Every structure is written in structure tokens, then in C-alpha cells.
Amino acid sequence: MNLRMKRNLIVVYALLIFFAFIYVLPFWTSFTTSLKSKRDIIYTIPIELPSSPTLDAFGEAFEAMKIPLLNSIIFTSLATVFSTVIGSLNGYILSKIRFKHSDVVFIFFTIGIFIPYQSVLIPLIMTMSKLGLYNNVLGLALTHTIYGIPVCTLFFRNFYEDLPDSIIMAAKVDGAGDWSIYKRIVLPLSAPSFVVAGVFQFTSIWNDFLFGVTLARGSEALPASVALANLKGTTTAFWNIQMAGAWLYALPVLVVFLLLGKYLVKGYLAGAVKG
């Protein structure tokens, strides 16, 4: 490496560190604030560590958010499992069984990914109340499952497109039917795809706010996202409690991001390029 390249590389690192600092700043100040007492918030500045760290804010935030967190865990897990399983079945049909109008069905699902949910919100709320699923964790699970079907179908269709047709042909020659091929050959090869789709669905359903705030406002089915927003709306919850609440709500996604980040990235890219 010559001198000029070395100098350029130093500039690049300096820029990256500068941007990394900006990206981390909101997280850092939120972290320090979550460990502060109300007094420390007034007498220290946000980027400083607390003079006497305390977990009191976490205790108070947890008190306000424990039931919403549980609600979110329930409907997020249910909807993640159901939407990925349905997506896998549909994806197999669209990529490996195929039929006359599979092209139309593909467009039908793909457009469903992009629609602004505001345009279905009023009929959705009416339908859910009629079904007795308004203010209900199962209602949220059902909603997230249904609106997750398009993206999961697309994910699995693209995953299965990459499976060589020859494996399936070989089984067909042996007389296996479509669904025994799915069970014996396709499904066992799908584990990584299920992780990618599952991680993607888990984080997006966990992060949702719009469905939560319309279908479960101020009630026992409250999701964690809405509970955190409510915490922010109340004057009694000072900054330390809001920040602690944000970390509590972020925790599951942070764990996924750090442990399964590789799969999450694959999900982001699959969502971006092909649909």
C-alpha cells in the first residue's frame, strides 16, 4: 500500500467514525438517561453518565409495560408462526406447482405488500368489532397474520425459485405427489428460509404501531409499542422512565439483531430487491 492510499484510508476511517458517533448518540444519551434519577437529569447533561446510577426508572417503566410486553409477545409469536407457515405453503405453490394464472396471483400478493394500511383501517376496525376481536390480543394476532401473508408468500416464492427443479422432478418420476414432495424434500430444506422470514416478521410485527393503536387503544390488549407512546404522552413519566421503557420495548429486537442479524439483513434485502 502506497502513502497516498494509506492517507485516503485514514480519511475514510475518520468519516466512518464520525458517522458512527452520530448514529450512536441517541442510543448513548438514552442509555445514560435511563440510569439517572430525576435529580441527575436536571443536574447532569444527557451525554454524561449518572453520578449515582439507579435502576429505579427501569422498575417504574417495567411496572407500566409488563402486561403490554406480554401482549406483544403473544400476538407477535402467534402471527409470526402463522404468517410464515402460510407463506411457505403459498410460496411452494407459486414457485413449484404453478398453474395458469400464477402470474396474476403473484401481482395480487405483491401489491398487497405496499398498500398504505390507512386505506384499510376503517373497514378493519369495523370487521374486528363485529368479530368480537377489537381490543383483543387474538384480534391483533389475526390482523398481523393476514397482512403478513403477502410478504411471506413473496419471500418463500423467491426462496423456492432457487431450489433446483431437478430434485422435484426426480421425486415426481418416483411417483410422489406435490404435497409429499413438499413434506419430504422442500420443507426440510426450508429451515434457513424460515429463520429469515421469521426474523423479518417477528421484528416488523413487534415494531408495529398503527394496527396496535387502532385495534387496542387503552385496554387490556395494549401492545408494548402503544404503551411506550402512552408513557411519553403522560407528564408523570419523566425522561428516565421513557428511556428505560424504550430499552425494555427494544430488548427482543436488539437480541434478534445481535444474534440473528445475518438473517435479518437477508430479509431486508429480499424485501428490497424482488418485491
Place this chain on the structure above:
Amino acid sequence: MRLSKDNVLTLFILSSSIVLVGYFIYVFIGWNVLISFSDWVGLTPRYNFVGFKQYIDLSNDPVFWSSLTNNLLLVLLFVPGSLILGLFLAILLDVVGTRGEGVFRTIFLLPFSLSFVITATLWSWMYDPSLGVLNTILNSFGLSFLKSGWITDPKVALYCVILALIWQFSGYTALIFSAGIKSIPETQIMAAKVDGASGFEIYTRIVLPQLKSWVLASFVILMVFALKAFDFIYVLTNGGPGYSTYVLGLMMFIYTFFATHFSYGAAIATILFVTVMLIVIPYVLRVRHR
């Protein structure tokens, strides 16, 4: 088609998904359009047909126009801002390569993976004018003349929103562009190097032109977001101060569920839907043919 047991199962699985998605998306959209032609106000559904009344009222509503203008500003500033910063970060990451790329990419992508409710909470602390992060930092660097009311100042509030959204999205666009750069065959870069191209020339002449389809994909995703943005703004500013950060998605929500003016909200939602589809449908048709 011979209806074997397999075919029946296939038909059952696919048709139940089509019925569910068809009903919850396509029928609902039609239903919403129907509501937008009614005069439904209050909690009991009412379907008196009043034609385009809600749309005409909207066209005379200054809140609608300022929401639309703000959406337009998101399109004009947030979309190119996220594209350019993402591209810049992707190039920096590519130069560094295996010598640290992973750590930086993780840091840049972290905001995108979190809920808008979280990022809005973090930024409300950043922008808090009295005790918050930005003003206290400016103070301690002796730059207090730069202090601002941030999201409490109607003149700058929207730009604060846009800046924070660029922060949240540019790690994602950087990820997409990185994948694009990695898909360019190494031999092309080598050949250019042999021909004596500088690093800068390699990026402008060889890498950039080949990122076209990746730019298009990010562009569509960012545009759709800029049009339907809701959660982040709802939590950070709730549209305020005044109507200075109102956008269509937020206006729809507030007019529908707080003012219970359902027909009016449905009309806003319909406009939002049509605008998004003008971008999405050509894109989906194009992607299908690739």
C-alpha cells in the same frame, strides 16, 4: 385439471389465502372508497351517498394542503437525503472492506431495525429544548447561539423530523447499495485498475452506473414510506406545533379516530392509496418482467 387429493389441497391452501388477503386488502380498500363517498360522522356507520363532497371539502381545507405540502417535502428532502447518505456510507464501507466493515454496518443499521416509537422517543429527547441532548451539547461547546426550539419551533420542526428519518433509513439504503456493489464482478474493477483508473473514477464510472436497479428499489421503498409516514411523526410531534408537521397519514388518523369524521378520513386514505399505487404498480410490473 384432474382433482387428485394433492390438487384439492393446493386449491384449498391458495384459495383461503386469496380470500383472506382479497377481503382484508382489496375489499377493504373498496369499502373505504365507499365510505369516502358518504357523510358518515360519529361512531355509528352511515352510508348516505353524497358523491365527492368529502373530496371537495378536502380541497378547501388548509390542513389538507399543509399535510400534502409536508408529504411533498418528505419526498423532496428525505428521499434523496437517504439515498445520497446511504450511497456515501456504502462507498465508505466498501473502501474499508474486511477491515471493519461489519462493525460500522451494524451500527448504521441498528436504527432501522427498531420501532418508530422507539426512535421517536430517542429523538424527542435529542430535540427537547430545555434539558435535551442537542441544546446541552451546543451549550457545553460554547455554541449556544445555535440553540433552537427544534421540534417546538414550527419553522424547523419538519426539518427535525426529516433529519431523524434520514438517520433511521440511511443505514438501510447503505445496506442495499453495499449488496449492489458486491454484485459487480471483481474482474471489471480489476480491469479498470489495470487501465489506470483512480479509486474515484472506479466508483463514478463503473460502480454507480451498475447500481441503477438497486437505486430504483430503494427509491420506491423510500417514496412509499414518505407518502404513508405516520408512527414516527405521531409519537415525536403529533403533527405539531400547530399543523407544521402534519402529513396525510397522520391527518387521516386524527380526523378519523379522534374527530370521528370517518367519511373525511376515508377520503384522505383513498387519496393516499391512489398516490402510493401510482408508484408501486409500475414498479411491480417492471420487477415481474425482470
